[in-house]
Amino acid sequence: MEHILWKNDELILMDQRKLPGETAFVTCKTPDDVAAAIRNMVVRGAPAIGITAAYGLAMSAILKRDFDADCQLLLDSRPTAVNLRWAVERMRDCRNKNHGKSDFFVAEAIEIHREDIEMNRRMGEFGASLFSKPVTILTHCNAGALATGGYGTALGVIRSLFNHGKLKEVFADETRPYLQGARLTAFELAKAGIPHRVITDNSAGYFMAKGEIDAVITGADRVAANGDTANKIGTMMLAVLARHFEIPFYIAAPWSTFDLSLASGVGIPIEERGRDEVAFINGKSIVPDNSPVAHIGFDVTPGNLISGFVTEKGILHPPFRTDSD
Numbered sequence: 001m002e003h004i005l006w007k008n009d010e011l012i013l014m015d016q017r018k019l020p021g022e023t024a025f026v027t028c029k030t031p032d033d034v035a036a037a038i039r040n041m042v043v044r045g046a047p048a049i050g051i052t053a054a055y056g057l058a059m060s061a062i063l064k065r066d067f068d069a070d071c072q073l074l075l076d077s078r079p080t081a082v083n084l085r086w087a088v089e090r091m092r093d094c095r096n097k098n099h100g101k102s103d104f105f106v107a108e109a110i111e112i113h114r115e116d117i118e119m120n121r122r123m124g125e126f127g128a129s130l131f132s133k134p135v136t137i138l139t140h141c142n143a144g145a146l147a148t149g150g151y152g153t154a155l156g157v158i159r160s161l162f163n164h165g166k167l168k169e170v171f172a173d174e175t176r177p178y179l180q181g182a183r184l185t186a187f188e189l190a191k192a193g194i195p196h197r198v199i200t201d202n203s204a205g206y207f208m209a210k211g212e213i214d215a216v217i218t219g220a221d222r223v224a225a226n227g228d229t230a231n232k233i234g235t236m237m238l239a240v241l242a243r244h245f246e247i248p249f250y251i252a253a254p255w256s257t258f259d260l261s262l263a264s265g266v267g268i269p270i271e272e273r274g275r276d277e278v279a280f281i282n283g284k285s286i287v288p289d290n291s292p293v294a295h296i297g298f299d300v301t302p303g304n305l306i307s308g309f310v311t312e313k314g315i316l317h318p319p320f321r322t323d324s325d
């Protein structure tokens, strides 16, 4: 089942907020709909929001809207994942090369989507080559098919390990408050028949101390030139724990996630979201009414805690320099 589908000049998105209980879809007819779908997490995950924005700009060209204004609208929808900017820049280049013919925009968005799946499969193979015997992997958030064009980044490596008979089990952090791990990663793993257990976010140290985790692999939203990496809040704690227990910690991400304009992670914009996502569970408040909440979407893992970066170009190590790294 496709979760990002371009059909008759409209974009049909699987509503990831409703999974795993309900498979529902949201149809976007304008770039405003697309920006709202990204902002409201109908679609999420760094590569997936880049692909979605590209389709949003194809729509902008078809509807003969102000293209630059729509680029800004989409850029403003979420701040941390640089894939969004990467996709918008690629669509801008497409306009410059093709004098604004809408067919070319649609073809470019479809190509961005296709390439992403291909890169994930390549990444999966590179990642699987890191291990010679069956391993248990811990992952955080959802870096699967749903977070990308398909197959996944960190989950792509897990899929490839499974296909090569080199996977014992996956521990999926539930990932409070949006529960991308419990709802989405577990959904994908169950569908693929991959052995897994969902754990609470505070369980990783327990299982690492028991020697039950061989490696941690997560996705990324933005990687700076020195390897500092923004990913879902909680990722940095895993990297610190992994260093303590001498467990390798890998990031799997396509080159479109690398932001070489930033020397370090200090300049990465970190999304803060509303109180209610933390304070309410199933519509019921779990926090006293007068208690404020800090809801930080991402943290930055220092590059020196990361054992390697699994990319479509192979396993890379910082400092990252040019496109030809």
Ligand code: MRU
Pocket (backbone or CB within 6 Å): 044, 045, 046, 047, 081, 140, 141, 142, 143, 144, 147, 148, 152, 153, 154, 180, 218, 219, 220, 221, 231, 232, 233, 297
């Ligand atoms: O807030 P989200 O769900 O968009 O956050 C997603 C993540 O942090 C993922 O790990 C990251 O985008 C990589 S997805 C391949």
